[in-house]
Amino acid sequence: MSGPFTLAPLPWEAGALAPVISAHTISFHYGKHHKAYVDTLNKLVEGSKFADMKLEKIVQATFKSDDKKEKPIFNNAAQVWNHDFYWRSLSPAQTEPSGKLASAIAASFGSKSELIAQLAEAGKTQFGSGWAWLVGKDGKLEIRKTANAQTPMAEGINCLLTVDVWEHAYYLDYQNARPKYLEAVLDKLLNWEFAAENLERQDQPVRAAAE
Numbered sequence: 001m002s003g004p005f006t007l008a009p010l011p012w013e014a015g016a017l018a019p020v021i022s023a024h025t026i027s028f029h030y031g032k033h034h035k036a037y038v039d040t041l042n043k044l045v046e047g048s049k050f051a052d053m054k055l056e057k058i059v060q061a062t063f064k065s066d067d068k069k070e071k072p073i074f075n076n077a078a079q080v081w082n083h084d085f086y087w088r089s090l091s092p093a094q095t096e097p098s099g100k101l102a103s104a105i106a107a108s109f110g111s112k113s114e115l116i117a118q119l120a121e122a123g124k125t126q127f128g129s130g131w132a133w134l135v136g137k138d139g140k141l142e143i144r145k146t147a148n149a150q151t152p153m154a155e156g157i158n159c160l161l162t163v164d165v166w167e168h169a170y171y172l173d174y175q176n177a178r179p180k181y182l183e184a185v186l187d188k189l190l191n192w193e194f195a196a197e198n199l200e201r202q203d204q205p206v207r208a209a210a211e
């Protein structure tokens with residue numbers, strides 16, 4: 001996807017994740033916050049060298065930039081990518097890791113419950129806005145946390161799942177109780193089929209991102 005960028009459709013109905021995440025939260029999170037990142041990105045890249053670049057390429061080209069004009073481009077491009085990835089990381093249908101993914105979880109964490117515990121801890125301890133991630137690196141699965149718009153994808157790291165821990169992701173449903181939001185989302189909504197699809201491209205994340 002290169003510019004002008006569009007707000008990708010949600011992979012489920014706005015109320016499908018309730019009661020864990022309400023349609024009210026989705027209406028603001030997707031309809032206002034995510035949309036604003038898309039609209040702002042389009043304004044920022046118009047007429048620039050980024051206008052015809054793929055979204056992933058823009059994120060990777062700007063994430064270390066000190067250029068005052070490129071920082072907001074990174075922030076908005078990364079937030080568009082992160083939100084697209086977050087919606088697909090969630091599923092109203094209960095899924096479970098199987099096959100290669102289940103083996104990788106056992107090898108890297110010992111169990112799915114340990115993975116969940118570490119992902120919850122990453123989300124809880126991310127100070128301020130950010131993201132908690134399950135990523136694949138050097139043949140292993142790892143947990144990461146990033147601040148604000150930062151994303152492991154910028155460094156060519158293969159992302160498997162993410163959870164948004166910005167306040168706008170949970171405040172309407174859980175107020176300040178980020179741990180309760182994390183507990184519910186990690187227990188009921190993680191899309192392990194999406195994680196398995198992402199694991200399949202473990203060996204070529206950078207090439208895939210640069211296409």
Ligand SMILES: [Fe+2]
Pocket residue numbers: 029033083164166168169
């Ligand atoms: Fe968000």
